[in-house]
Amino acid sequence: MLRVEGVNQYYGGSHILRNVALEAKPGEVSVILGRNGVGKSTLLRCLMGLVPIRSGRIVFDGRDIAALPPYERVELGIGYVPQGREIFNRLTVEENLRMGLATRPAGTPIPAELFELFPVLQQMIGRRGGDLSGGQQQQLAIARALAAGPKVLILDEPTEGIQPSIIKDIGRVLRRLADRGMQGVGSGPLAVVLVEQYYDFAAELADRYLVMERGEVVLRGRGKDMAADGVRARLAI
Numbered sequence: 001m002l003r004v005e006g007v008n009q010y011y012g013g014s015h016i017l018r019n020v021a022l023e024a025k026p027g028e029v030s031v032i033l034g035r036n037g038v039g040k041s042t043l044l045r046c047l048m049g050l051v052p053i054r055s056g057r058i059v060f061d062g063r064d065i066a067a068l069p070p071y072e073r074v075e076l077g078i079g080y081v082p083q084g085r086e087i088f089n090r091l092t093v094e095e096n097l098r099m100g101l102a103t104r105p106a107g108t109p110i111p112a113e114l115f116e117l118f119p120v121l122q123q124m125i126g127r128r129g130g131d132l133s134g135g136q137q138q139q140l141a142i143a144r145a146l147a148a149g150p151k152v153l154i155l156d157e158p159t160e161g162i163q164p165s166i167i168k169d170i171g172r173v174l175r176r177l178a179d180r181g182m183q184g185v186g187s188g189p190l191a192v193v194l195v196e197q198y199y200d201f202a203a204e205l206a207d208r209y210l211v212m213e214r215g216e217v218v219l220r221g222r223g224k225d226m227a228a229d230g231v232r233a234r235l236a237i
Contacts, residue, residue, distance in 0.1 A: 001026050001191040002047070002078075002152050007056035009039075009046055016042050018216040019056070024152060027189035029178050031202040031223065033235060034212035040195040041083055043212075044156050047193070048080045049073050061151070075103045079150030083157050083195075085141040089130030093121055096129050096140055100147030113182050114143045117173050135166030142170065149182060152191045159198045167198070171205055178207070199232050211235070 002024040009017040017039050024030045032040050045051040047058060049070040058066045065073055074080075087096050097110045115122040118139040124132060129140060138158055145153060155174075159167045177190045196202040202209070206223030211234055221229050 001061060002193070003059040004047070005057040005059065007043070007046060007058065008054045009042060009051060010054050016215050017046065018214070020215075020217055022210055022217070024191040024193045026151070026191050027178055028207035029174060029192040029194060029205045029223070031206040031209045032193070032195045032212060033199070033202055033209060033231065035235060038212045039215040040212055041156050044080070044154055044193070044195055047154055048078065071103060074148065077151035079145035079148065079153045081141050081145045081153070081155040081158060083160065085137045087129040087137050087140050087144070090128060092126050092128055093132070093140055094125045096144055097121070097147055100144035104148055110147060111149070111182065114146060117176070118143050135162045138162055138166070138170065142173070146182060150190065152193065153177060154193045156195045157197055158194070159196065159201050167201060171201060174205060199235060203227070
């Protein structure tokens with residue numbers, strides 16, 4: 001569904017991403033791990049077109065999308081949950097969700113399944129986003145990305161600053177999306193790409209993992225092999 005081939009990216013004279021390659025498949029959660037500053041978030045921003053790449057290819061559903069602007073990538077079926085959530089604090093929950101439908105025809109209803117995935121959003125539908133707790137805002141950010149029915153969901157550290165109970169809820173939702181997708185929009189199983197610092201959360205969800213250091217992938221494998229591959233120790237170096 002999503003394939004990255006030999007991507008390089010620079011900030012000024014600094015080589016930030018070095019020949020990065022990854023593949024995200026429907027039905028799988030691909031987790032990208034690494035210490036702060038190794039290029040994980042930059043990679044996701046490149047996938048969304050928020051940062052241009054210097055060289056390489058980003059292929060979505062058989063099409064090279066490296067030159068496309070972000071809104072066209074969303075139209076094709078890529079959903080993005082940025083680090084820090086970036087919801088609209090002064091808009092209500094409902095208005096935030098409708099922003100996720102910006103690439104769809106006017107009058108497209110908010111998928112009811114979003115309220116099944118995140119019941120708290122139904123309860124707070126008229127409340128301003130800025131009045132929600134951090135965990136509730138994260139659920140809103142994920143729901144907003146799902147509103148348009150993406151085929152690939154990209155998330156940047158969704159557990160950051162979130163209480164443990166909501167982390168578990170988010171994990172269950174991501175697993176369900178990878179396994180079944182959103183039934184109401186007929187998307188089928190999603191490909192989920194997750195940047196994460198919380199090792200236990202990543203290890204529980206990962207079908208495949210990548211570890212980045214200094215802008216390049218230095219270790220990759222199956223999620224079930226993370227312990228045997230010494231990933232936790234690698235992250236602590």
